[in-house]
Amino acid sequence: MGLSINSLVIHGGIDGDEKTGAVNVPIYQTSTFKQDGIGQTRGGWEYSRTGNPTRAALEKLIADLEEGNYGLAFASGLAAIDAVLSLFKSGDRLLVSDNIYGGTFRILDKVFKQFGLTYTIVDTSNLSAIEDELSKDSENNIKAVYIESPANPLLTVTDIAAVADIAKKAGKLTIVDNTFMTPYLQKPLTLGADIVVHSGTKYLGGHSDVVSGFAIVKDKELADRLYFLQNSIGGVLGPWDSYLMIRGIKTLAVRMDRHQENAQKLAKWLTESGYVEKVYYPGLESDPGYSVQKKQAKGPGAMISFTLKKKYDYRKFFENLKLITLAESLGGVESLVCHPATMTHAAIPKDIREAVGITDELIRFSVGIEGADDLKADLIQAIEASEK
Numbered sequence: 001m002g003l004s005i006n007s008l009v010i011h012g013g014i015d016g017d018e019k020t021g022a023v024n025v026p027i028y029q030t031s032t033f034k035q036d037g038i039g040q041t042r043g044g045w046e047y048s049r050t051g052n053p054t055r056a057a058l059e060k061l062i063a064d065l066e067e068g069n070y071g072l073a074f075a076s077g078l079a080a081i082d083a084v085l086s087l088f089k090s091g092d093r094l095l096v097s098d099n100i101y102g103g104t105f106r107i108l109d110k111v112f113k114q115f116g117l118t119y120t121i122v123d124t125s126n127l128s129a130i131e132d133e134l135s136k137d138s139e140n141n142i143k144a145v146y147i148e149s150p151a152n153p154l155l156t157v158t159d160i161a162a163v164a165d166i167a168k169k170a171g172k173l174t175i176v177d178n179t180f181m182t183p184y185l186q187k188p189l190t191l192g193a194d195i196v197v198h199s200g201t202k203y204l205g206g207h208s209d210v211v212s213g214f215a216i217v218k219d220k221e222l223a224d225r226l227y228f229l230q231n232s233i234g235g236v237l238g239p240w241d242s243y244l245m246i247r248g249i250k251t252l253a254v255r256m257d258r259h260q261e262n263a264q265k266l267a268k269w270l271t272e273s274g275y276v277e278k279v280y281y282p283g284l285e286s287d288p289g290y291s292v293q294k295k296q297a298k299g300p301g302a303m304i305s306f307t308l309k310k311k312y313d314y315r316k317f318f319e320n321l322k323l324i325t326l327a328e329s330l331g332g333v334e335s336l337v338c339h340p341a342t343m344t345h346a347a348i349p350k351d352i353r354e355a356v357g358i359t360d361e362l363i364r365f366s367v368g369i370e371g372a373d374d375l376k377a378d379l380i381q382a383i384e385a386s387e388k
């Protein structure tokens, strides 16, 4: 419809209620719909696993935001990933980014592997590593490349357009988890990806009060297969949570601007502070992902990872924070820190974790939209109090 994303977050999808003029999409809190005769539905609504008008409004909205043609809303990010992985079959293999969300690794390693869908971990930020794997694939069983960029938790940046190009030429799908960026900052479908997935629990919802997930595609045939899987597996988002997501997304643009402004300030300050060993943030010119991030996204986002200098005890640092909360999750208005080794990435075996750099000392920081100076003051007092 030609609107900017600042307007689309508010007016995209289905804007309000045609029948009554209500400016908000109504919550259709119903499991089923009356049929006027056998097969005579009012507008196609039958049963809320198959389709619900509140969920449909949200699905249209996320499709508009990602510049896809079809969106599907799920009960969690992992429910969306479950449906996407169910596109594949026994004997198929996926190439997967070497630092991905721990739960994504777990569903691949502990659930889908049992059914014969296998995976190979590659550093997707290294294009020749992907080309190598594809050229070695004599049985031609690789079916897709699965990317997070920036990846969780080391913020490694993968060139999405380049990977999608390589994959397309080899006849493989490209799947991108866009949770860390949101369509406000990055639109993988416009870069050539085939499927975008999200944990809507994070920035899209934005208020740490809903668990949800999405899959978005352009292609009609892929969409039909995903709708079939969504309805067959059944991990759908309920009407109330769909409404909360629509409500959260209305402020996505202003929230992301503030998140990012705070993160830029704090990443720069941390780097210069003398407190840290290393800062991972693709908004720093010194970061290896800086130029690719600049090319493919509108900004570096608001996730920062860092390690403190050896003289500070990272356990005490977590205990001493007062404003910033130690918790799983990210992307809410409130700042959160987490310890990936024991929290979000505990499902990844220690040797694999350490090999990619997810060490016990690593701290992941989801920068919220509070006052940047208050966040900085909290970091300073917690670091100082953690000196060994």
Ligand SMILES: *Cc1c(COP(=O)(O)O)cnc(C)c1O
Pocket: 076, 077, 078, 079, 101, 103, 104, 148, 152, 177, 179, 180, 198, 199, 200, 201, 202, 211, 212, 213
């Ligand atoms: C949280 C998260 C998921 C999983 O989403 P849930 O909503 O918790 O099921 C997947 N990918 C990334 C990058 C995440 O941060």
